[in-house]
Amino acid sequence: MSRNTVAEQLVRTLLAAGVTRVYGVVGDSLNPVVDAVHSTDGIEWVHVRNEEAAAFAAAAQAQIDGKLAVCAGSCGPGNTHLVQGLYDAQRSGAPVLALASHIPSHQIGTGFFQETHPERLFGDVTEFRELVAHPDQMPRLARIAIQHALGTPGVAVLVLPGDVAGQKAAGPADTTPVTAGRATAWPAEDDVRELARRINEADTVALFCGAGVRHAHEEVMTLAERVNAPVGHTLRGKEWIQYDNPFDVGMIGLLGYGACYEALKEADLTVLLGCDFPYDDFLPKHNVVQVDHDPRRLGRRVPLQLGVHGDVAATLRALRPSVRRKDDDTFLKDVLRRHERALTRVVDAYTKNIEHHTPIHPEYVASILDSLAPDDTVFTVDTGMNNVWAARYLTPNGRRRVIGSFTHGTMANALPHAIGAAYAAPDRKVVSMSGDGGLSMLLGELITVQQHDLPIMTVVFNNSSLGMVRLEMMVDGMPAFETDHAPVDYSKVAEAVGMRAIRVEDPQDVREALHQALTANEPVLVDVVTDPNALSVPSKVTADQVTGFALSAGRTVLRGGVGSMIDLARSNLRNIPRP
Secondary structure, three states, X not given: OOOOEHHHHHHHHHHHOOOOEEEEOOOHHHHHHHHHHHOOOOOEEEEOOOHHHHHHHHHHHHHHHOOOEEEEEOOOHHHHHHXXXXXXXHHHOOOXXXXXXXXXXXXXXOOOXXXXXXXXXXXXXXXXXXXXXXXXXXXXXXXXXXXXXXXXXXXXXXXXXXXXXXXXXXOOOOOOXXXXXXXXXXXXXXXXXXXXXXXXXXXXXXXXXXXXXXXXXXXXXXXXXXXXXXXXXXXOOHHHHOOXXXXXXXXXXXXXXXXXXXXXXXXXXXEEEOXXXXXXXXXXXXXXXXXXXXXXXXXXXXXXXXXXXXXXHHHHHHHHHHOOOOOOOHHHHHHHHHXXXXXXXXXXXXXXXXXXXXXXXXXXXXXXXXXXXXXXXXXXXXXXXXXXXXHHHOOOOOOOEEEEOOOOOOOOOHHHHHHHHXXXXXXXXXXXXXXXXXXXXXXXXXXXXXXXXXXXXXXXXXXXXXXXXXXXXXXXXXXXXXXXXXXXXXXXXXXXXXXXXXXXXXXXXXXXXHXXXXXXXXXEEEEEEEOOOXXXXXXXXXXXXXXXXXXXXXXXXXXXXXXXXXXXXXXXHHHOOOO
């Protein structure tokens, strides 16, 4: 029976805003909210093992369905656990509301048990973090928080002391409609004319696309065709621009491949479209223009000749009548030839003629997974080497999604992201590309997957190593230290929680194992023992990186590790870009 508490008022307000679930861990100051969810039809509580996973799951759900997602944490440690996943949500632009319960209101400021200061704690995660100090403030503050999360889009935090949540509500829930969309940002006419002039005057143009080109694929292709421009992309932009793209030249950065770096460097004009690529060392520093719907991003990575505030699609549509066709395609064809050679040498290096190599090349696993996965698969990807395999071997098609901690860069995100994705897209296959390092951090979420019977396919790239950290240390001239650990059989761990599991040690078993897991309508973990020496080499290698790598190799040899360095050299010999 309803007691019309503040917590019930909040839950009904969330329900009216389209929220159908809350991710979190029950207990303590959060119990009034948990009880309200339990007693309200149409909304459920998704119990996870760590509030960090709750925030990740909410972030992934919001990125898949575009709606408000909610996570919750109890006072003190519950709040602090939320922070990691909320950073990821904020930097990914995912509309997430976090309910941060608090100690009894009359104890705030006394150093009470589990006391934190949520308004400070979440200060770097969101602009909106408000305390509900009195029942009269609900549901107005809830409505403001919801609208902030949807409108940014990003994270909003509502702080609710447990005793206030249990008090009698002063009025009804707020059931007024929420506004989830945003208006199109149309560029200024003067900016469009200036952008057209610069494109027309440049002999060669290159386009570099980020996640902001979502919904602008046709417009980007039209511009590229008209001016014979090679098109590169960031990792977040890959899923929106690489498919059906005859002008594609790959990526730049430490995960990069292909001829994107050369295209941007050699073009007379580089046009940045909806991207905020942070590694400015890889970007050209001259003759750059940028288009973005967020004016705060204009020019914060490299100096600009022109910054245009506007949605990419709207800007390119406005630009179209003023851009003259370029007939000379010499630059484009040259870059495409170099891109093809780079793909043959680098991307295909580990996926051909290696069916008998053990330990299994992770690139081979990613390649087979890409070929077998359905066209509408949602991939979630752990930070580290799995980012590289996803960037180089997952093929976008306009329907697939690739979700990762691409802007926050935290480990352990893939499995909890998959939980949220599975709820957001129950009719699509969800595949978690987990590193053994990331999976082990939030290993308890395997129990969450099994408990809720989520048909997630978890592929563990099990190399008993922190591969990306190993590479980072070697590039800096350091011998790899504390990056490797004793082998763990994650298939046995999965079986122990009741999950179906398949362990793969022979490359000839990879295809069948992945096929079985992809066609199963139940939680499945595929534990693939992969080569720890398969390290990524960027498409552009600097002299300092080469020197550091060589120095690290020398130090390793001096410390008795010559065998591992020979294995490493053999594994990566064909993967080293050559002039």
